[in-house]
Amino acid sequence: MTDHSKIMGIPVPKLTMAETVARVQAVIQAKKQKLYHIVTLNPEIAMSCQQDQELRGIIDEADLLTADGIGIVMVSRMRRNPLPERVTGCDLLFELLEAGNRRQWSFYLLGGSEETNKRAAEVMQAQYPRAVVAGRQHGFFDPSEDERIAADITAKRPDVLVVALGAPKAERWIHAYKDRLDASIAVGVGGSLDIVAGTVKRAPRIWQRLHAEWLFRLINQPSRWRRQLILPRFALKALFYKERGELS
Template sequence: MNNVAKIMGIPFPKITMDQTLQELSKVIEKDKSELFHVVTGNPEIVMSCQHDQSLRSIIDEAGLVTADGIGIVMVSRLKGGNLPERVTGCDLLIKLLEAGNQQKWSFYFLGADDATSKKAAEVISQTYPNVSILGRHHGFFKQEEDARIVEEIQSLAPDFLIVALGAPYAERWIHKYRLYLNAKIAIGVGGSLDVIAGKVKRAPEIWQKLHAEWLYRLIKQPSRWRRQLILPRFALSALFFKEH
């Protein structure tokens, strides 16, 4: 398929942020009961899929996989896939809130610590007053609390379920309860609520434009270096991977 770029076997549609928003708007407008799962595919998820078959099947079943990170985009271009731009979880969430403010969409937020979750909800309410926040729950819950949280989301029936539990846990959680959540779209957004709440500072725009956000984060949080090691490993593995 010419409209898809494969990275280590994972298909990434060649769509921009604006096209992604258009696709998700169409899903909201439909009266479909089936949950539409959006995976923001970063290098960690792609690498994990190489040895984790259960995660791979979750990604294969997703409604949409977006290019979360410049590493995905750069590798696709070097291999002739030519993904147009990155569509990160954080950027996508902001765009959805902007669109939701016009369309009066409803959201449920799951993840982050309780203070961050509360602060993020306050910021969103002030910035996007027409967005309906139907509910929220922090991300530090035990497995035995899952049923109660799923029940709450099911009864509220949000347009968007935003899950900030970190990858790939968010993807597994969404997939596990996909038949019961009663949301139209569910998205794993990593630490985006931390950014919205102001707990974590986003890289300045110039760093983003230079595609060096990862370097900014590393300078600000040197403890991330172990996590960042996956980036060169991913680049080498993906470049030499024989796509079928």
Template structure:
């Protein structure tokens, strides 16, 4: 891929947040038959792609892979890739809601528990009144409910299908059903609905400015410490990784 930084074999386009929104805006505007899959590529996904061939295939087939995390950006800069900034799933979702409020885009939200899903939808309706929420469903569904969810999404044909089922399950779910979902764009957003609903507190801007959001989340959610151990492992492996020449 031209104008991209490769991190452990994964190409990340050198795009800012605003440029990413512009790309997705064009996807919404034009007529197309296939679903456009956005993967927010964090260190966990990049590391998993090194041994999980199916996940690597899903990422390779995605329409857009964004740099979800300062770790991705910093490694790219140390290796000369120079990604301009991070484009996290949560921040991108907020930007899409802002743009969607102007363009009157439609959304379907899948994921989180029922109270969180409901609260997130209520806040989105309040803060972005011109956004159309064509449907929503919590993320704790069985096979029978899954069939109904897919049919509901197919009938709604939303501009954006937002999947908050956690990575990489969200990516696998989107890819598995992408031929029948009838959404224009689908994107996994991790725990973003928890943040929108107010269930999980987002790091203050000063923490984000100094790229310490990971520490804020660890302090407020100590149970995440095992997940955070992957960050130093990722940094070492990514910096020592020998990229194959195209």
């Protein structure tokens, strides 16, 4: 059984990136009928789960959680039950593309603008020629189109459904349709299609190693400052959160 570290009551498995990719590979090879839902847990989702019981239920029902963001990992370390490393949605997507290129997996891209979605598909086919972009759909669609999109995904039967609708919208959408989507894996990846497409620049490796990607994004996208306010609030609340079973 996989060991876990609890973050505000949410059990996050202690898995490395390599172990996560290996698990995805095993799920795809098993060709099970049930969709395998991966949630890349970030501080925003963890905080929202404290008030939003519907979202908390979705997270609890997910098949796998990963530590998306250094805040999640740092809190686990300060609580002396450390997660091994970050497994972000963006990094996971690139690792799955690498594995998919070796194993000829098929992908469906859901999210981003039409320009970003189309460009991401083109980049993927150029850089990962043995992986297949089975279908795609931009993220600016009306809820009345949900059924059509779900039917299109099922018709294309992708190994990996990449959902870039932002959190927690991606998690809600996957959960709402998971019993009807004929795909092996579904994972929310935030704005990662923008990075694949090259419309948004990712932080250089040195910033990533220093765990300062959030600062790089803030400098390059000052409009994100309101979202970043949640980070210190999350750190304080998560650090002093009393998990069930802990002594007073």
